Structures are given as structure tokens and as C-alpha cells.
Amino acid sequence: MRAAEDSGALIVSVDLPSGVDADTGQVPGDAVRADATVTFGTYKPGLLVDPAREYAGAVRLVDIGLGGELGAYEPELEALQYADVQRLLPVPGAESDKYRRGVVGVVAGSARYPGAAVLCVAGALRGGAGAVRYVGPAADAVIARFPEALVSDGPPAKAGRVQAWVAGPGLGDDAGRLRDVVDADVPVLIDADGLRLVDRDAVRARTAPTLLTPHAGEAAALLGVSRGEVEAGRLDAVRELAARYGATVLLKGSTTVVAEARGGGAVRVNPTGTSWLATAGSGDVLSGLAGSLLAAGLGARDAGAVGAFLHGLAGRLAAEGAPVGAQDVADAVPLAWRDVGA
Numbered sequence: 356m357r358a359a360e361d362s363g364a365l366i367v368s369v370d371l372p373s374g375v376d377a378d379t380g381q382v383p384g385d386a387v388r389a390d391a392t393v394t395f396g397t398y399k400p401g402l403l404v405d406p407a408r409e410y411a412g413a414v415r416l417v418d419i420g421l422g423g424e425l426g427a428y429e430p431e432l433e434a435l436q437y438a439d440v441q442r443l444l445p446v447p448g449a450e451s452d453k454y455r456r457g458v459v460g461v462v463a464g465s466a467r468y469p470g471a472a473v474l475c476v477a478g479a480l481r482g483g484a485g486a487v488r489y490v491g492p493a494a495d496a497v498i499a500r501f502p503e504a505l506v507s508d509g510p511p512a513k514a515g516r517v518q519a520w521v522a523g524p525g526l527g528d529d530a531g532r533l534r535d536v537v538d539a540d541v542p543v544l545i546d547a548d549g550l551r552l553v554d555r556d557a558v559r560a561r562t563a564p565t566l567l568t569p570h571a572g573e574a575a576a577l578l579g580v581s582r583g584e585v586e587a588g589r590l591d592a593v594r595e596l597a598a599r600y601g602a603t604v605l606l607k608g609s610t611t612v613v614a615e616a617r618g619g620g621a622v623r624v625n626p627t628g629t630s631w632l633a634t635a636g637s638g639d640v641l642s643g644l645a646g647s648l649l650a651a652g653l654g655a656r657d658a659g660a661v662g663a664f665l666h667g668l669a670g671r672l673a674a675e676g677a678p679v680g681a682q683d684v685a686d687a688v689p690l691a692w693r694d695v696g697a
């Protein structure tokens with residue numbers, strides 16, 4: 356392997372780069388770093404999930420006539436394509452009104468992190484819900500930036516009609532509001548500080564859909580392992596979290612993966628991500644966006660996967676190869692939506 360790398364020659368791997376694990380995306384030891392990989396029949400998880408994905412270079416799939424054979428197997432992994440996402444986008448019908456489109460509630464922000472509330476609302480306003488209710492101490496900051504948001508500072512249960520809640524970005528230690536949301540019988544997305552504060556038994560006991568959106572650091576804390584272990588084995592980590600908490604889990608990072616609660620269905624891997632998204636607050640935009648899709652009626656797995664797809668695309672469209680901030684990503688979500696919907 357080293358001789359090949361040291362030679363400076365173009366390296367093309369056949370099916371998979373030697374040394375990467377085809378089924379898990381893990382790289383247990385030395386592995387070939389290919390410029391390109393030609394793979395056969397179907398994509399393997401190791402070509403889609405980091406850290407292995409990075410070793411494959413540009414991937415080209417060649418059909419070798421396995422179509423009929425492959426159809427007999429349930430895939431372990433799937434990546435939504437443009438047409439899949441287009442079918443899932445919640446588009447208002449002629450008879451829609453703001454309530455029929457869904458109302459998303461946002462419990463986020465604190466005196467220390469008012470910006471997280473603004474960014475979460477920024478994502479929520481672009482996710483297809485008909486109204487965004489913000490509940491918390493950053494109402495003035497939210498309203499200054501987004502006068503269309505409905506704001507209050509009381510308990511979430513008194514905020515008015517909400518079809519799905521997002522709780523956690525920049526929340527600080529406001530466990531009371533979080534508890535109200537977890538007790539609500541509507542879909543709930545829990546992110547950031549919410550993942551640290553939440554009563555784990557209460558999450559397990561929920562009957563309405565729950566979507567947890569940890570980054571690797573938060574996932575590591577929830578699993579009681581190191582962050583490195585999560586990053587080295589993303590598929591194992593996301594499946595284990597979903598099983599342990601009886602929730603749908605979206606694990607963020609270099610490859611974003613979504614696993615269904617109680618083991619149902621393939622793990623979704625997001626194909627649109629870009630490392631320009633690695634900027635403070637972009638996760639807050641994602642949680643607002645995915646929560647809005649939940650309020651608009653998507654199931655937790657679809658809301659997570661479509662949210663990550665639009666977020667990744669928005670990151671690319673906003674960045675175009677230059678650094679951007681989280682607000683720029685939120686502002687580009689309509690461009691991503693149009694790109695998918697066209």
C-alpha cells in the first residue's frame with residue numbers, strides 16, 4: 356500500500372480500497388487511499404460512510420446484471436436521491452392554511468446563547484410548517500430577526516397549538532420547559548443541551564415519534580463511550596442509540612446517518628453533506644428545519660433524512676467553495692428546496 360502511495364501514480368481501487376471494512380465504513384488499520392474506486396452491482400456501506408468513504412475517492416458504480424438477485428435482499432443502508440426527496444417535500448395544497456401545514460414549536464436559547472434560538476427558528480421557517488412558535492427567553496432576539504415568529508415566554512403547554520416540537524439548541528439548563536415538551540403527545544426533536552438534560556426514561560416511554568439529533572460528542576455521552584469510538588463506527592453508534600432510546604436518531608458529522616426507532620428499515624445515509632457545514636450554529640439550523648418537516652407531517656426518519664439532504668445542499672449552495680456562517684446556510688434552504696423540487 357505504501358509503495359503504491361509513494362509512487363505518486365493514480366490509484367484506482369477495484370470494488371473497494373483494500374483495508375476498509377465494506378459493511379461498516381470502519382478502517383481498522385492501514386488502507387489504500389484511492390483516487391477513484393470502480394465498484395460493482397451496488398454501493399457498499401464502506402463507500403458511503405466515513406471514515407472509509409474518504410479512502411474511496413471518486414466512486415463509479417458499474418452494473419453487472421445483479422438487479423434480480425439484489426432485489427431479494429433488504430438493504431442495510433439507503434441514500435435518498437433527488438426524486439425521493441422531491442416526493443417527500445411537503446407542498447401546500449390549494450386548500451391549505453397555516454394550521455393544516457403544521458405548526459412547529461421551538462424551545463431553544465438562553466441568556467448565554469440567544470443566537471441558537473434565532474438560528475433554530477431560521478431553519479424552522481424554511482422547513483414547510485405554516486407557523487413557528489418560539490417559547491423561551493430569547494423572544495426579543497427572535498422577533499427582531501423574524502417578525503413572523505409567534506413568541507411567548509411561558510410554559511410550552513400554554514403556547515397554543517403545536518404539531519411538533521424542537522427542543523434543545525442553546526437551552527442551557529432549562530429542564531422544566533424540556534420536560535413539558537417531552538411529555539407532549541406530538542412528535543419531538545431533541546438536540547444539543549436537550550440531549551444532556553433529558554430524562555432518558557421519559558424518552559423511552561414516549562409513544563409519539565421522537566427524533567434525537569446528536570453530534571459525535573453528544574452521541575458519545577449518550578452511549579457512555581469515547582467520541583473517537585462514535586466517529587470510527589458511525590453505523591454501529593446510530594443503531595445502538597436508536598435501540599437504546601427507542602427513538603429515531605440522526606447522527607451528525609462528516610457523514611450524517613439516520614436510524615429508525617426499534618430497528619425498523621434501512622439506515623439512511625445523507626449524500627449531500629459538505630464540510631463547509633462545520634460552522635457554529637449550523638446544527639441549530641438543521642434541528643429547526645427537520646422539526647418543521649415533522650410538524651408538516653413527515654415521519655421521524657423522513658424528516659431527519661430530508662432535513663439533512665436540504666441542509667447539506669443548502670450548505671453547498673451557500674458556500675460555493677468559500678466559508679459561510681449558519682445564517683447563510685438557513686438563507687440558502689429555499690434554493691435547495693427549489694433545486695430538489697424542480
Ligand SMILES: NC(=O)C1=CN([C@@H]2O[C@H](COP(=O)(O)OP(=O)(O)OC[C@H]3O[C@@H](n4cnc5c(N)ncnc54)[C@H](O)[C@@H]3O)[C@@H](O)[C@H]2O)[C@@H](O)CC1
Nearest residue numbers: 468469470471524525526547548570571572573635636639
Ligand atoms: N449561536 C449560538 O448561540 C450557538 C449556540 N450553540 C449552543 O452551544 C451549546 C454548546 O454546544 P457544543 O456542542 O459546542 O458543546 P461543547 O462545546 O460543550 O461540546 C460538547 C462535547 O462535544 C464535542 N463536540 C462539539 N461539537 C462537536 C462536533 N460537531 N462533533 C463531535 N464532537 C463535538 C466537544 O469537543 C465536547 O467534548 C449548545 O447549547 C449549543 O446549542 C451552538 O449550537 C453554536 C451556536
Ligand SMILES: Nc1ncnc2c1ncn2[C@@H]1O[C@H](COP(=O)(O)OP(=O)(O)O)[C@@H](O)[C@H]1O
Nearest residue numbers: 570607608609629630632633635636637638639
Ligand atoms: N466534516 C463535515 N462534513 C459534513 N458535514 C459536517 C461536517 N462537520 C459538521 N458537519 C455538519 O454541520 C452541522 C454541525 O452541527 P453541530 O455539531 O450541532 O454544531 P452546532 O452545535 O455548532 O450547530 C451538522 O449538520 C453536521 O452534520
